[in-house]
Amino acid sequence: MTRHPxxxxxxxxxxxxxxxxxxxxxxxxxxxxxxxxxxLEVTAGNLSQHLGVLExxxxxxxxxxxxxxxxxxxxxxxKEGEAALAVEIAQLKLLISQMERTGTPTGPSERSIMGLCLxxxxxxSTPA
Amino acid sequence: MTTEAAYPADDPHRLLSEARELTQxxxxxxxxxxxxxxxxxxxxxxxxxxxxYGGHHLDCRSVPGGGVCRVYSDTEFVYWPIAFVLAYTAxxxxxxxxxxxxxxxxxxxxYTVAGIIVAAALTAVALWEFHNPPVDxxxxxxxxxxxxxxxxxxxxxxxxxxxxxxWAERNRALLLLTIAYLVAVxxxxxxxxxxxxxxxxxxxxxxxxxxxxxxxxLGGIGFAVAQRPLRSPAP
Numbered sequence: 310m311t312r313h314p315x316x317x318x319x320x321x322x323x324x325x326x327x328x329x330x331x332x333x334x335x336x337x338x339x340x341x342x343x344x345x346x347x348x349l350e351v352t353a354g355n356l357s358q359h360l361g362v363l364e365x366x367x368x369x370x371x372x373x374x375x376x377x378x379x380x381x382x383x384x385x386x387x388k389e390g391e392a393a394l395a396v397e398i399a400q401l402k403l404l405i406s407q408m409e410r411t412g413t414p415t416g417p418s419e420r421s422i423m424g425l426c427l428x429x430x431x432x433x434s435t436p437a
Numbered sequence: 438m439t440t441e442a443a444y445p446a447d448d449p450h451r452l453l454s455e456a457r458e459l460t461q462x463x464x465x466x467x468x469x470x471x472x473x474x475x476x477x478x479x480x481x482x483x484x485x486x487x488x489x490y491g492g493h494h495l496d497c498r499s500v501p502g503g504g505v506c507r508v509y510s511d512t513e514f515v516y517w518p519i520a521f522v523l524a525y526t527a528x529x530x531x532x533x534x535x536x537x538x539x540x541x542x543x544x545x546x547x548y549t550v551a552g553i554i555v556a557a558a559l560t561a562v563a564l565w566e567f568h569n570p571p572v573d574x575x576x577x578x579x580x581x582x583x584x585x586x587x588x589x590x591x592x593x594x595x596x597x598x599x600x601x602x603x604w605a606e607r608n609r610a611l612l613l614l615t616i617a618y619l620v621a622v623x624x625x626x627x628x629x630x631x632x633x634x635x636x637x638x639x640x641x642x643x644x645x646x647x648x649x650x651x652x653x654x655l656g657g658i659g660f661a662v663a664q665r666p667l668r669s670p671a672p
Contacts, residue, residue, distance in 0.1 A: 332456045337541045
């Protein structure tokens, strides 16, 4: 039996803000907290929570310091973070192509496709 | 219907398109293509007086069917190596300062390292040729139109470094400009002038440099306009 691509999605990464953090950190190598906050359009508190989740998972490292008198927080992607981002992007592409192949709608009605709920940051199996 | 209503927050389409959009935005924010182009335009224009008034050594030999002349310029061994080091230092400092101000890292290191390696390699080639002049030159009285000589020129070093910058910035527009620049540098154009044994410092020496500098200057201005920060309209 073929494994469904949604099973390869990591709950830690499969979330809008956290995927955004990893994407920006991947391109920017070393990114400042304020750049992430401005570009992801989240509050500082919300961003801190997501950074904490990613740091606990070992996907990013957080470095605090000063630029002159201003406190700065720098975020850097780890090798595990690089790998997790690559897997997530690959799984998303696979999932989309599978949906398009089977003609499954990709709007809100997809929430219960194939016994999977894609409506929140958690991928939850639902009873048939 | 808005996107928000059509797609839930963690919809694969939306996540993927947002990731792509963020990638493009970060790359746009990292680009400062105009600065290296303007620096190299300034170096190229400054090389005109350095070439014109710097020392020249013309080594001409008579061979059956014509003559072979080699022009050695002091700018090759003095001006350009120093200018390249200063240019890459300035470019690296500019990118690092900008990166700190924006809170976003850049990939300037591979560009700077590659640029210095290319410049050092081409200077080494020029020095090697100076001490080991090739004997099999074309017999038209001038060997300056040879592709190998052009490949080992400062202009080609600038072009090769710009290719690395185009890769580092993922910048297709710069790639196209660099290819056009390299073609202009490597295609033999003599601007109608041919040196003779009595004319050690002809005025047309500056024309290729002026042309190359103009290409870099126009490119730099074009990128500066395209990459200028967008200001929101006044209320």
